[in-house]
Amino acid sequence: DQQVKQNSPSLSVQEGRISILNCDYTNSMFDYFLWYKKYPAEGPTFLISISSIKDKNEDGRFTVFLNKSAKHLSLHIVPSQPGDSAVYFCAASPSTSGTYKYIFGTGTRLKVLA
């Protein structure tokens, strides 16, 4: 049972345009969400996070939107650059009394075309 779903395995975008990566989740107990970027032969790198008390978080070219009623979040990259080409994972965690248990989606491979 996939609790975090990234239904688009790949996405191609022209340099300078917006990249939109989507993620859906099923567990209503999830209240903290993260996006990671992964280059080949490297570990995932943390990009941006959002708590369920917010519906938007912005960090430079990266913005994450959260729609709790739809159990959907998206990552917007504006403008997209060739160096953004990587696999992007979303992750979600239910609140617990301590640290988090993160559940990852299967990833979306983004290719930014020069």
Added chain:
Amino acid sequence: EAGVVQSPRYKIIEKKQPVAFWCNPISGHNTLYWYRQNLGQGPELLIRYENEEAVDDSQLPKDRFSAERLKGVDSTLKIQPAELGDSAVYLCASSLWGRNSPLHFGNGTRLTVT
């Protein structure tokens, strides 16, 4: 700050052989995770430590996998005996304790079992 360090980067073994992976987390990070990532999938949690205590090992195949985190710092993950299906990337991550603490991953160990 130095990142999460894992070794070895690559390991090729024959089935039924033992193998061990080592992880040194970011200094001061109380929480340590071992994830396994199969090809085309997102990372899946194997075990989570808070200091030296394994607080979540529900996903660890305990008949062949073992882990330890001595003195609450470095950790080792062992497989004995390895099976063909264990071929994957084994990722170690660490985080500060508490809410809104993203995971920081190492570059992983790619295991190939022949």
